[in-house]
Amino acid sequence: MPRNVLVVGELNDGAPSATTRELLGAACGIAASGEVGVVLLGAGASAAAPACAGATRAYTSDDAEYDAFRGDQWLRAIVAALDLGDADLVLIAQSTAGRELGPRLAQRRGTAVAMDCTQVVDDGGTWRATRPAYGGNAIATYTFATRPAIATVRPKSFAAVEGDGPATITALPGAGESRTRIVSREPAAAEGLRLEDARVVVSGGRGLGAADGFALLQQLVDTIGRDRAVLGASRAAVDLGWCAQSMQVGLTGRVVAPDLYIAVGISGASQHMSGCSGARTIIAINRDADASIMDFARYGVIGDYKQIVPELIAALRGG
Amino acid sequence: MHLVVCAKQIPDPETPASAFRIDAATNRVVPAPGLPLVLSQFDGIAAEAALRIKEGGTGHKITVISLGEEQAAAAIKQVLAMGADEGVLLRDAAFEDGDSHTTATALAAAIRKLGDVDVVCCGRQAADWDMGQVGLILAELLDWPVAPLAQSVEAVAGGVRVRRGVGDGFETIETSTPAVVTVSNELGTPRYPRLPQIMAAAKKPIVTWGATDLGLDPAKLGAAGRRLVLERLALPTKGGNVRLIEGDTPAEQAAALVAQLRADRVL
Ligand SMILES: Cc1cc2nc3c(=O)[nH]c(=O)nc-3n(C[C@H](O)[C@H](O)[C@H](O)COP(=O)(O)OP(=O)(O)OC[C@H]3O[C@@H](n4cnc5c(N)ncnc54)[C@H](O)[C@@H]3O)c2cc1C
Ligand SMILES: Nc1ncnc2c1ncn2[C@@H]1O[C@H](COP(=O)(O)O)[C@@H](O)[C@H]1O
Numbered sequence: 045m046p047r048n049v050l051v052v053g054e055l056n057d058g059a060p061s062a063t064t065r066e067l068l069g070a071a072c073g074i075a076a077s078g079e080v081g082v083v084l085l086g087a088g089a090s091a092a093a094p095a096c097a098g099a100t101r102a103y104t105s106d107d108a109e110y111d112a113f114r115g116d117q118w119l120r121a122i123v124a125a126l127d128l129g130d131a132d133l134v135l136i137a138q139s140t141a142g143r144e145l146g147p148r149l150a151q152r153r154g155t156a157v158a159m160d161c162t163q164v165v166d167d168g169g170t171w172r173a174t175r176p177a178y179g180g181n182a183i184a185t186y187t188f189a190t191r192p193a194i195a196t197v198r199p200k201s202f203a204a205v206e207g208d209g210p211a212t213i214t215a216l217p218g219a220g221e222s223r224t225r226i227v228s229r230e231p232a233a234a235e236g237l238r239l240e241d242a243r244v245v246v247s248g249g250r251g252l253g254a255a256d257g258f259a260l261l262q263q264l265v266d267t268i269g270r271d272r273a274v275l276g277a278s279r280a281a282v283d284l285g286w287c288a289q290s291m292q293v294g295l296t297g298r299v300v301a302p303d304l305y306i307a308v309g310i311s312g313a314s315q316h317m318s319g320c321s322g323a324r325t326i327i328a329i330n331r332d333a334d335a336s337i338m339d340f341a342r343y344g345v346i347g348d349y350k351q352i353v354p355e356l357i358a359a360l361r362g363g
Numbered sequence: 364m365h366l367v368v369c370a371k372q373i374p375d376p377e378t379p380a381s382a383f384r385i386d387a388a389t390n391r392v393v394p395a396p397g398l399p400l401v402l403s404q405f406d407g408i409a410a411e412a413a414l415r416i417k418e419g420g421t422g423h424k425i426t427v428i429s430l431g432e433e434q435a436a437a438a439i440k441q442v443l444a445m446g447a448d449e450g451v452l453l454r455d456a457a458f459e460d461g462d463s464h465t466t467a468t469a470l471a472a473a474i475r476k477l478g479d480v481d482v483v484c485c486g487r488q489a490a491d492w493d494m495g496q497v498g499l500i501l502a503e504l505l506d507w508p509v510a511p512l513a514q515s516v517e518a519v520a521g522g523v524r525v526r527r528g529v530g531d532g533f534e535t536i537e538t539s540t541p542a543v544v545t546v547s548n549e550l551g552t553p554r555y556p557r558l559p560q561i562m563a564a565a566k567k568p569i570v571t572w573g574a575t576d577l578g579l580d581p582a583k584l585g586a587a588g589r590r591l592v593l594e595r596l597a598l599p600t601k602g603g604n605v606r607l608i609e610g611d612t613p614a615e616q617a618a619a620l621v622a623q624l625r626a627d628r629v630l
Contacts, residue, residue, distance in 0.1 A: 113529070115509065140529045144511045147463065147499035156464060156590035159494050176599070177492045178392060179376050181383040184492070185595040223508035224538045227524065232531035244630075268630070279548070289549055290531055295493060296548065304629050314380055325629050327620070328605070336380055338605045343623060345608045345616050355617035360630070 046078035047166055050131035050192075052122055053096065054141060058088040060096050062240065063137040065204035067197055068098035071135055072205050074166055078132075082210065083125045085110035085118060085219075094209035102210040103128065109219035112226055113141045117219040119148055124216050126153065131192045133164070133171060138196040138299075146196040157194035158186045162201045164193075179295055180314030180321075199240065200301035200322050232290060237274045239291070244268050244304045245320070247276035247293055248286075251309020251330065251349065255286040260353050261308060267360045276300065276320075278310045294319035308349045312337025329353065364422045364481040364518060364540070366413040368447060369470055369498070370406040370429045372438035373491035374398070383598070390596040392491070402438040405486025407553035409546040410442045412516045413484045414554070417446070421518035424448050426480075428473050430458055430466055436569060444556035444564035451477075455573035457581035462589035463496035469584060470497065471504040472577035481540045482523055487512055487547045495545075502543040510538055514549035 049071040053064040060068075064082070071080045082099040084092055086108060093102035103125040110117060118141065126134070134149065136142040138160045150157040158173035165172050171193035177184040239245060246268075248261050258275065265273045276298075277291040293300055295315040301322035308329045310316060317340055320326065328341035329349050338344050345352055374394045384393040394400065416422045427442040429435045430453035439450035453469050461469075474480050483505075485498030502509035510516075510525035514533075517524050522539045528549070556564070574581050582588065608623065610616035624630040 112534070115511075140512065140527075143495055144499060144509070147496035148503050148509075150496075150590075151464065151467075151500045151503035156462065157496065158591060159496060172594070177596070178374075178383065179490065179493060180599065181378070181380055182385060182392065183597050183599050184593060185597075187592045187594050188590065189592055190590045224510060224536045227535040227537055229529075229534045230532050232533075238531070283548070283552075289528065296487070304624070313377070315376070325624075325627065327624075333607065339380070339601045341605045343608055343620060344605045345620055347613055347616065351613040352617060355613045356620065358614070359617040359621040 045166070045169060046076045047074060047132045048079045048081070048130050049075045049133045049135060050081040050083065050125060050129060051099065052134065052136040052142070052145060053082045053084045054137060054139060055084060055086050055089065055092055059092055060084070061137070063139065063199045065097065066199065066202045067135045067137060068096055069205045070164065070197065070202035072098040074133065074164065079129065081125065081129050081131065083122055083216070085121055085216070087111055090213055093213055096209050097207045098205045099210040101129070101212045101214065103214050103216050105216040105218055107218035112229065114222040114224055114226070115144045115148055116222040116224065118145060119152060120220060121216045122149055123152060126192070128214060134192055134194040135164070136194065136196045138198050142196045146194055150194050153192065155190040155192060155194060156188055157196060159196045160198050161195040162198050164195045164197070176318055178314070180318040199299045236270060237272070239274055239276055239293070239298050239300055242272060242274040242300070243302050244273035244306070245276045245293070245300050245302045245323070246273060246306045246308065247278065247310060247320070248281055248308050249278035249310030250280035250284065252281065252286065253309070257309070257349070258287050260350070264306070264353055264357055267357045278316050307337055307341070308353065310337055311335045312340055364416065365477070365479050366416060366422050366425045367474055367477065367480050367483045368406065368410045368413050368425060368427045368442055369483060369485045370410065370427050370438050370442050371403045371489045372400045372429060372431050372435040373403045373489060375401050376404065376490040385596050385598060387597070390593055400434060400437070402441050403486055403490045405488060405490060405546060405548065408548055408550050409484040409486050410445050410447060411553040412513065412544065412546045412550055413482070414446045416482065416516060416518050419518060426451060426477060428453065428470060430469055439569055440564050441556070443567045444561045445554055446560070449567060450569035452569055452571045454571050457574040457584045460586035460589070461584060462591040463494050464500055464590050465584050465588045467497045467500035467504055468588070469577060469579065471501050472579050473572060474505065476572070476577060483543045484516070485543065485545045487545045498543050498545040505541070505543070507541050507543055508538040509543045509545070510536055511545045512547045513544050514547055516544050516546070516550070
């Protein structure tokens with residue numbers, strides 16, 4: 045059955061973000077021959093629309109007032125796009141913006157949202173959304189009693205598609221008022237690879253024992269290559285002040301799906317694994333052969349990381 | 364300022380996966396024996412945020428509200444012991460098995476009934492279902508601005524100022540009050556009540572309100588009013604076939620691992 049799906053896009057340096065392209069991939073799979081709309085807001089939005097492979101229609105506003113996300117403004121624009129189309133399903137990224145937009149949009153439209161979904165299917169007219177709950181200890185499947193169904197989607201859950209961008213571009217109104225005022229912004233110093241883009245992530249946890257454990261892990265990263273490897277962390281390591289919060293992988297941190305994830309001194313709590321279980325290969329370096337991480341890892345190296353990691357660096361350099 | 368903290372009682376989210384059980388017939392989590400229900404982590408942090416505002420001199424009263432069963436009074440008492448002043452337990456058979464929307468509906472009605480509330484502090488998400496919706500829906504229902512995912516909250520003239528993480532960086536935002544704030548773990552560790560404070564909390568008032576006290580139609584609450592319907596709750600499937608890398612010394616283990624990764628073409 046053809047279904048109309050609306051994707052709430054986000055721009056990243058003037059291009060649709062990686063997650064936006066994943067959402068469009070998901071929407072294409074679901075819509076059958078229905079319409080796939082995409083909302084793009086901010087400077088350069090209409091120029092970015094053709095890069096939205098999979099969308100049949102774009103709703104855009106180039107108003108730069110939308111650049112720094114403010115929920116009040118974005119909600120009005122998304123509601124306007126919903127009024128123009130006839131969406132059965134709205135897909136939003138589980139991002140900072142999406143976490144705010146999903147519930148607020150659902151309430152404004154008298155409907156419901158399932159947050160942080162890893163799967164959304166149209167089962168003969170019934171939307172089913174699947175998401176981890178209880179920190180990843182359980183998997184919950186929901187149906188919707190109201191329309192449209194809304195789902196925020198966990199990054200890296202769907203593959204992007206190639207192909208043409210939208211044939212039609214419809215203009216949305218400019219941003220208007222917001223009840224929240226941005227006092228200041230501190231963009232992170234953009235140095236090196238982003239966690240989400242790295243092919244190898246080396247993460248440290250409480251088992252490092254001290255902040256300087258990360259210096260050793262950085263040597264491992266450097267050995268693998270700064271062009272493809274980057275440091276991550278568990279929340280315990282962040283909460284102990286051993287590393288920046290932006291390095292946190294997990295349910296309340298970042299979601300990564302690298303080729304290789306090396307977890308050092310991390311026990312494998314479900315909330316941590318929520319952020320990395322999509323990795324193709326997980327290696328656990330841990331003193332405890334019974335740690336939960338071994339339920340997720342392909343390879344386990346049992347021992348003290350202080351002895352193993354230097355040898356690993358040497359072995360990598362040696363070959 | 365009159366501050367409200369919304370606090371939920373949940374099964375301990377640090378329950379190890381091996382002790383985590385689901386009753387497939389009812390789609391409910393079976394709390395692990397011997398592990399008590401706890402105050403949802405982020406709600407303790409929301410309470411800490413409210414207390415810091417009060418101690419900053421701008422707050423005069425903190426009311427903690429919890430929707431739940433009778434035992435949720437324990438979560439309320441914990442926040443009272445941290446330093447909140449009054450408690451409200453929302454308890455009614457009509458509230459049971461609802462969704463984020465019905466929970467927010469009841470909380471919004473309670474906040475309206477309190478009347479003079481300036482700031483509502485919620486957790487960023489309840490650490491059981493990890494939805495992260497109630498605070499945001501609450502703001503929509505009350506038609507108040509919302510500052511989500513706060514890492515710090517402070518009162519400023521006529522409003523609140525919140526610092527929060529956005530993508531790779533941070534931003535500081537301000538909104539007028541009344542407003543809803545949702546609080547994230549970076550705000551800091553909630554204070555630990557000492558015995559005298561726990562004793563004092565026992566004397567602080569807790570009122571119980573049901574649907575009629577809030578003037579709400581039971582048909583719009585709980586299972587009858589939900590828009591998102593839980594169909595199935597299951598345990599995740601895990602890989603479960605780890606290969607332990609052999610070796611008598613760390614050097615041997617490291618060499619074996621590197622050889623394996625090269626054979627797999629991972630490195
Ligand atoms: C709602 C909620 C959200 C959460 N969100 C996140 C999140 O986004 N990300 C996250 O990471 N956590 C999150 N957590 C926390 C999570 O539950 C765990 O507490 C946390 O992940 C534990 O971190 P850890 O594995 O580093 O520490 P621990 O669990 O303490 O594990 C340390 C490990 O190090 C090993 N070890 C010790 N010494 C050595 C050594 N010398 N060499 C090798 N190994 C050693 C130990 O055997 C142990 O396995 C969340 C929790 C809740 C309730
Ligand atoms: N039953 C409840 N009683 C009181 N507050 C709640 C309840 N459920 C959710 N909340 C509040 O809303 C926040 C987000 O919850 P949720 O949307 O369920 O993840 C929680 O951190 C609490 O502050």
